[in-house]
Amino acid sequence: xxxxxxxxxxxxxxxxxxxxxxxxxxxxxWRKFKKQKLALFSFxxxxxxxxxxxxxxxxxxxxxxxxxxxxxxxxxxxxxxAGTDAYGRDIFSRIIAGTQISLFVGLVSVLLxxxxxxxxxxxxGYYGKWVDRVIMRICDVLLAFPGILLAIGIIAxxxxxxxxxxxxxxxxxxxxFARIVRSxxxxxxxxxxxxxTKSVGAKHKRIxxxxxxxxxxxxxxxxxxxxxxxxxxTAASLSFLGLGAQPPSPExxxxxxxxxxxxNTAPHVTFFPGMAIFVTVLAFNLLGDxxxxxxxxxxxx
Amino acid sequence: MNPSLLEVQNIxxxxxxxxxxxxxxxxxxxxxxxxSFQVQKGETLSLVGESGCGxxxxxxxxxxxxxxxxxxxxxxxxxxxxxxxxxxxxxRREFQMVFQDPYASLNPRLKxxxxxxxxxxxxNVEKKKRTERVNELLExxxxxxxxxxRYPHEFSGGQRQRIGIARALAVNPKLIIADEPVxxxxxxxQSQILNLLKDLQDEFNLTYIFIAHDLSVVEHISDxxxxxxxxxxxxxxxxxSLFANPFHPYTKALLxxxxxxxxxxxxxxxxxxxxxxxxxxPPTGCTFHTRxxxxxxxxxxxxPEFREIKPEHYVACHFAEELSVTK
Numbered sequence: 254x255x256x257x258x259x260x261x262x263x264x265x266x267x268x269x270x271x272x273x274x275x276x277x278x279x280x281x282x283w284r285k286f287k288k289q290k291l292a293l294f295s296f297x298x299x300x301x302x303x304x305x306x307x308x309x310x311x312x313x314x315x316x317x318x319x320x321x322x323x324x325x326x327x328x329x330x331x332x333x334x335a336g337t338d339a340y341g342r343d344i345f346s347r348i349i350a351g352t353q354i355s356l357f358v359g360l361v362s363v364l365l366x367x368x369x370x371x372x373x374x375x376x377x378g379y380y381g382k383w384v385d386r387v388i389m390r391i392c393d394v395l396l397a398f399p400g401i402l403l404a405i406g407i408i409a410x411x412x413x414x415x416x417x418x419x420x421x422x423x424x425x426x427x428x429x430f431a432r433i434v435r436s437x438x439x440x441x442x443x444x445x446x447x448x449x450t451k452s453v454g455a456k457h458k459r460i461x462x463x464x465x466x467x468x469x470x471x472x473x474x475x476x477x478x479x480x481x482x483x484x485x486x487t488a489a490s491l492s493f494l495g496l497g498a499q500p501p502s503p504e505x506x507x508x509x510x511x512x513x514x515x516x517n518t519a520p521h522v523t524f525f526p527g528m529a530i531f532v533t534v535l536a537f538n539l540l541g542d543x544x545x546x547x548x549x550x551x552x553x554x
Numbered sequence: 555m556n557p558s559l560l561e562v563q564n565i566x567x568x569x570x571x572x573x574x575x576x577x578x579x580x581x582x583x584x585x586x587x588x589x590s591f592q593v594q595k596g597e598t599l600s601l602v603g604e605s606g607c608g609x610x611x612x613x614x615x616x617x618x619x620x621x622x623x624x625x626x627x628x629x630x631x632x633x634x635x636x637x638x639x640x641x642x643x644x645x646r647r648e649f650q651m652v653f654q655d656p657y658a659s660l661n662p663r664l665k666x667x668x669x670x671x672x673x674x675x676x677x678n679v680e681k682k683k684r685t686e687r688v689n690e691l692l693e694x695x696x697x698x699x700x701x702x703x704r705y706p707h708e709f710s711g712g713q714r715q716r717i718g719i720a721r722a723l724a725v726n727p728k729l730i731i732a733d734e735p736v737x738x739x740x741x742x743x744q745s746q747i748l749n750l751l752k753d754l755q756d757e758f759n760l761t762y763i764f765i766a767h768d769l770s771v772v773e774h775i776s777d778x779x780x781x782x783x784x785x786x787x788x789x790x791x792x793x794x795s796l797f798a799n800p801f802h803p804y805t806k807a808l809l810x811x812x813x814x815x816x817x818x819x820x821x822x823x824x825x826x827x828x829x830x831x832x833x834x835x836p837p838t839g840c841t842f843h844t845r846x847x848x849x850x851x852x853x854x855x856x857x858p859e860f861r862e863i864k865p866e867h868y869v870a871c872h873f874a875e876e877l878s879v880t881k
Binding site for chain 2: 278444445446448449450451452453454455456459463464467468
């Protein structure tokens with residue numbers, strides 16, 4: 254009997270030898286992601302921006318508040334690559350230095366929003382019942398406001414300043430993440446493998462950390478990337494309105510605001526910061542799109 | 555006599571239906587409506603019936619994945635019906651489940667090692683022993699230890715079901731509830747898995763509750779068979795007695811539907827008319843009377859008792875004796 258059993262096992266092992274290469278989900282993801290040239294390009298561009306935001310302030314030709322009174326509102330030239338503004342400050346240097354601010358605001362605010370939203374979304378989706386109803390109704394209320402209006406309202410309470418912009422953007426990111434995470438929590442929760450884990454006797458904590466959260470990560474990553482674009486845009490808008498970064502700061506939105514009066518005579522003062530915002534937001538959105546396609550198991554090439 | 559390994563007393567599971575606007579009465583789907591049986595150590599009890607008859611729900615109630623609306627479940631003589639999550643946890647080592655769909659029951663993001671290890675972690679087995687145990691389990695179910703570092707999508711259905719079985723075996727359970735473990739597999743793989751289950755039963759003295767709809771599978775593996783219809787057991791007997799001598803007209807119809815691999819044999823099939831009635835609104839009296847070819851007036855009015863017609867052969871039919879003569 255025992256021997257017979259062993260023979261069968263051997264026979265089975267031979268059958269199963271055909272699968273050889275181990276493909277981990279990460280290598281699988283990278284294989285799919287590589288194929289999306291635009292997203293890949295955006296990814297490297299964002300990496301470049303991150304590097305620039307760290308070393309940028311040290312390599313720029315001029316200081317961010319250093320005036321050049323001989324060249325006020327002068328157009329792009331060899332001396333000032335992107336021209337100068339109303340105080341004769343070098344716009345190119347200011348944009349490079351401003352990368353730090355925009356990326357910081359974008360990353361930190363969305364990170365806070367994602368953490369808060371993920372926690373709420375998982376609690377809401379996993380425990381359901383009245384907890385779910387309460388959390389989702391609050392999110393509905395928050396989502397009923399246009400994002401920028403909500404942010405203005407929050408800043409009206411907290412007062413202007415870059416720190417408060419981060420908080421404002423984080424708060425209006427929370428309900429969006431909560432909704433997305435809740436829906437993927439619901440779909441993971443109803444899978445057979447979660448039921449199997451329950452039948453083994455696992456505690457809620459383990460089910461959430463080992464199964465539910467990893468199951469929601471891909472949608473969080475995709476949305477995280479896309480939200481950074483929006484967050485940078487919102488932060489720039491708030492600064493443009495004078496609610497975020499204050500004038501001497503080289504924040505892109507504040508620079509736009511500063512060049513507003515010279516749109517006809519010196520368009521380059523608004524053009525270059527505007528391009529910086531546009532290109533950065535576009536890169537994050539394209540990366541988000543690419544990540545979504547690479548992380549979605551249903552999209553096969 | 556020793557207490558049975560598992561005793562189920564009149565369990566019911568009702569799912570509430572959404573209330574209609576202005577309707578005062580709460581309606582229920584009676585998925586399981588009074589099922590009782592005992593399982594002895596080392597035996598295999600099969601529950602069969604068509605889809606929607608409550609056999610899977612019964613399995614989930616026994617696993618405490620669902621709470622019974624009514625009734626009691628005893629495991630080794632202890633009432634486990636009303637234990638909460640924390641109280642049931644240590645007992646979960648004793649009974650485990652193998653699921654129907656091996657494609658959905660394994661988390662695609664985890665390696666095989668993590669999947670099989672999970673019950674061991676939950677039940678606080680130390681790290682070193684866990685690794686050993688995973689390797690051992692993989693070999694027990696006919697896989698190889700180098701499979702441990704792969705992901706579920708790299709395996710075939712049959713291999714995945716072996717992994718599911720390894721997970722169920724990890725904590726040395728006494729009882730395994732197998733919810734249609736082979737119905738999602740190719741016929742050629744089915745017998746491999748069934749034989750594996752049988753071998754494991756001999757090796758580890760396991761007890762199975764085997765939920766299935768395929769009678770040829772059931773005949774292969776069971777010691778006793780319970781036939782369910784619309785949330786109730788209609789017949790429960792030893793395999794031989796049931797297959798040789800079914801009493802309930804529903805069992806007869808089921809058995810007559812099993813194909814025989816011999817085209818020259820002609821036989822009378824009992825064709826049931828109509829669909830299975832809705833468990834939200836089951837027929838009065840004997841629930842089978844709407845489709846039973848032998849139904850009488852009394853069947854519509856009185857619920858037949860689940861009685862022992864022969865030693866160890868139970869049936870719920872008013873006319874069981876008469877029908878067995880006419881056969």
